[in-house]
Amino acid sequence: MKKSLIRPCVVGLGYVGLPLFLKLQNKISTVGYDISDTRVKELKFFLDVNGEFKKKDLVLKKKSLITSDKNLLKFCNFFIVAVPTPISKKNIPDLSHLKKSCEIIGKVIVKNSIVFFESTVYPGVTENFCGRLLEKKSGLKLGVDFFVGYSPERINPGDKKHSIGKVVKIVSATNNNTLKVAKKIYKKVANKILTNKNIKEAESAKVIENIQRDLNIGLMNEVYKVCVNSKINFSNVIKLASTKWNFLKFDPGLVGGHCLPVDPYYFSNFAEKKGIKTEVILSGRKINNSMYLYMYNKIIKDIKNLKLNIKKSRILVLGLTYKKNVSDIRNSFALKLYRLLKKKIKYLEACDPFLTKKNIKNIKVLHNFNIDDYELILNFVNHDLFKNKILKIKKTNKKYLNLF
Ligand SMILES: NC(=O)c1ccc[n+]([C@@H]2O[C@H](COP(=O)([O-])OP(=O)(O)OC[C@H]3O[C@@H](n4cnc5c(N)ncnc54)[C@H](O)[C@@H]3O)[C@@H](O)[C@H]2O)c1
Numbered sequence: 001m002k003k004s005l006i007r008p009c010v011v012g013l014g015y016v017g018l019p020l021f022l023k024l025q026n027k028i029s030t031v032g033y034d035i036s037d038t039r040v041k042e043l044k045f046f047l048d049v050n051g052e053f054k055k056k057d058l059v060l061k062k063k064s065l066i067t068s069d070k071n072l073l074k075f076c077n078f079f080i081v082a083v084p085t086p087i088s089k090k091n092i093p094d095l096s097h098l099k100k101s102c103e104i105i106g107k108v109i110v111k112n113s114i115v116f117f118e119s120t121v122y123p124g125v126t127e128n129f130c131g132r133l134l135e136k137k138s139g140l141k142l143g144v145d146f147f148v149g150y151s152p153e154r155i156n157p158g159d160k161k162h163s164i165g166k167v168v169k170i171v172s173a174t175n176n177n178t179l180k181v182a183k184k185i186y187k188k189v190a191n192k193i194l195t196n197k198n199i200k201e202a203e204s205a206k207v208i209e210n211i212q213r214d215l216n217i218g219l220m221n222e223v224y225k226v227c228v229n230s231k232i233n234f235s236n237v238i239k240l241a242s243t244k245w246n247f248l249k250f251d252p253g254l255v256g257g258h259c260l261p262v263d264p265y266y267f268s269n270f271a272e273k274k275g276i277k278t279e280v281i282l283s284g285r286k287i288n289n290s291m292y293l294y295m296y297n298k299i300i301k302d303i304k305n306l307k308l309n310i311k312k313s314r315i316l317v318l319g320l321t322y323k324k325n326v327s328d329i330r331n332s333f334a335l336k337l338y339r340l341l342k343k344k345i346k347y348l349e350a351c352d353p354f355l356t357k358k359n360i361k362n363i364k365v366l367h368n369f370n371i372d373d374y375e376l377i378l379n380f381v382n383h384d385l386f387k388n389k390i391l392k393i394k395k396t397n398k399k400y401l402n403l404f
Pocket residue numbers: 011012013014015016017033034035036039082083084085097098100101104118119120121153154155156157258259
């Protein structure tokens with residue numbers, strides 16, 4: 001495939017796909033395809049409900065387009081797939097979105113097309129699952145007529161420091177020419193590219209990055225519980241331990257979102273199929289999944305210790321998203337904790353400027369609040385937008401608790 005003939009298409013315009021499409025279209029005419037008509041309509045009206053991009057960022061460059069019409073994919077020959085890879089209620093990898101996207105792409109790929117995957121998966125999915133599906137739908141042969149590759153995404157929503165252009169981008173494919181073409185495309189969006197000739201290694205690297213973080217936070221959560229129970233000051237313990245050269249500093253927290261609570265199950269499921277039980281990996285999940293219940297009991301106890309009445313006192317929660325400075329509520333333990341407390345506390349309200357009625361159902365979410373209207377303020381998610389209000393609260397005698 002010659003450089004001038006590369007016609008890229010980003011499939012799935014969510015947290016991962018949209019920034020990629022927007023960067024790519026600055027350099028080369030690109031198709032952005034999403035299966036959701038609503039998402040496409042909103043983007044065409046310059047609205048990103050994920051809150052990551054403003055109107056000016058969403059302006060289309062000459063010859064690029066955003067569409068939900070899969071027929072337009074036939075004009076493309078380099079696909080980058082960034083569709084969701086969630087887990088089922090039983091924590092089993094759900095590859096249904098990948099399956100659907102491969103069925104769509106399989107119908108339009110032509111000889112020499114390249115399909116790259118950015119969705120987080122377990123080792124082998126790109127070649128053995130997606131590759132086979134593409135073969136079946138296209139009638140073409142993988143590795144002969146068309147080629148696949150994997151480039152894990154390291155995007156961290158809400159984090160402007162580690163944006164796509166600033167971090168190392170792993171690009172993997174088994175075939176030299178595919179790597180060469182992919183490098184040309186990815187160079188348009190990332191400054192540091194690391195090529196790798198084994199796709200399963202790149203797939204594994206992505207999941208273990210998140211598993212390591214999940215486990216380290218899990219360890220801190222466990223230590224935190226022991227410290228609270230024994231009336232030992234956790235922050236001081238960490239401050240002291242951090243003076244050792246090889247101590248890794250992680251904060252305890254509610255681990256939500258689309259990656260950390262999901263990826264360990266992808267790898268452990270894969271390992272199980274290979275006959276290996278991943279006890280360490282899943283122990284992180286066990287403690288992190290239960291942390292909101294621990295917090296629930298702690299908050300109820302704290303409220304009683306503060307001599308407040310859960311039937312009468314007006315209490316406000318700050319932040320419901322899964323982490324600070326984002327509007328994402330997928331697997332948000334702050335939200336779960338709020339819902340649980342709401343059953344017990346009569347006058348409990350929530351403020352989260354990142355949320356609109358559209359992305360949260362059955363909860364009245366305030367965008368601003370009067371400090372004087374509440375007897376207690378609980379900070380669940382430390383959005384930067386709360387900074388000034390929190391400084392004000394701390395100057396008063398108002399009862400205020402941080403989650404950790
Ligand atoms: N969000 C993150 O921070 C992050 C970071 C690294 C990796 N990832 C991984 O990237 C992948 C995508 O995550 P995301 O957060 O961008 O998801 P998302 O839910 O924000 O976006 C996915 C988009 O894909 C669309 N879609 C679903 N099925 C489709 C199909 N068959 N064809 C075309 N479009 C389709 C959806 O409508 C949606 O707009 C996941 O595998 C995730 O694990 C996410």
